[in-house]
Amino acid sequence: MADRLKNKVAVVTGGGRGIGSGITTRFVEEGATVVIVQRNAPSEHMLNDRTFFVEADLSRSFDIAKAIEWTVQRFGGLDILVNNAGIMFEKTVEETSEEDWDQMMTINLKAPFLLTKMAVPHMRRRGGGSIINIGSIEGLGSNPGHLAYSASKAGIHGFTAAVAVDQGRDGIRCNAIAPGWINSDLSDTYIDSLPDSARVRRELLIMHPVGRLGEPRDIGNLAVWLASDESGFVTGQVYVVDGGRTKKLPLPVS
Numbered sequence: 001m002a003d004r005l006k007n008k009v010a011v012v013t014g015g016g017r018g019i020g021s022g023i024t025t026r027f028v029e030e031g032a033t034v035v036i037v038q039r040n041a042p043s044e045h046m047l048n049d050r051t052f053f054v055e056a057d058l059s060r061s062f063d064i065a066k067a068i069e070w071t072v073q074r075f076g077g078l079d080i081l082v083n084n085a086g087i088m089f090e091k092t093v094e095e096t097s098e099e100d101w102d103q104m105m106t107i108n109l110k111a112p113f114l115l116t117k118m119a120v121p122h123m124r125r126r127g128g129g130s131i132i133n134i135g136s137i138e139g140l141g142s143n144p145g146h147l148a149y150s151a152s153k154a155g156i157h158g159f160t161a162a163v164a165v166d167q168g169r170d171g172i173r174c175n176a177i178a179p180g181w182i183n184s185d186l187s188d189t190y191i192d193s194l195p196d197s198a199r200v201r202r203e204l205l206i207m208h209p210v211g212r213l214g215e216p217r218d219i220g221n222l223a224v225w226l227a228s229d230e231s232g233f234v235t236g237q238v239y240v241v242d243g244g245r246t247k248k249l250p251l252p253v254s
Helices: 018-029 061-075 098-125 147-170 185-192 197-206 216-227
Strands: 009-013 033-038 051-055 080-083 129-134 172-179 238-241
Touching (some): 009 018, 009 061, 009 098, 018 033, 018 080, 018 216, 033 061, 051 061, 061 098, 080 216, 098 129, 098 147, 098 172, 129 147, 129 216, 172 216, 185 197, 216 238
Parallel strands (some): 009 033, 009 080, 033 051, 080 129, 129 172, 172 238
16 A cells, blocks of 8 residues: 555545546545545445545535535545536537536536535645546537536636636645546446447547546546645646547548
């Protein structure tokens, strides 16, 4: 076990599955205490003497405040916040209702704002901290039907820069990770639901110059660095982690 995050206290929203689980696992391996904040309990195997769960509906400001306060009271402070939890649906601008839009912005953009707002005073009292927002390559481009999702992730990228500028004086850094395709139970279910899933998997691999799809630990590895003192001169940045997908120009043949 390494100790780059030894004695650090972290909150990871949605830390019990997918990308969040990769972040939680790597943080614990590096010595941090992690509080998973999400609606449903994570798998029992994830919980131990340094990994805890606080149930919260991130559409409710009361639940968000409760999660941050529980963490601070239980562990004496807060050093790291990872705004990872989010939702996604596929609808064009004409198909998207006002209620759809509001739901996306509430979970993907407003919740990170409220979590950050509530975490900053506690980080300031510790002499600083690291905020890591999970954006997306869809904050830089978009897949069809991802109007609201792309807008929310572009907002996260802008939010990241603004927090970095405002809170740098407090020793608080803020960066974002923009993942590409990351394997998870949800992505597997989605691919398996398609008519020709085998072809989709082959074409997905072709899209990635590294020759594989991403894993939750790929994001967790970068999150560890951004949370640690090794990245002490890094703030306001958006790191694309996509296996080179967004750098590969499309051709009629592969």
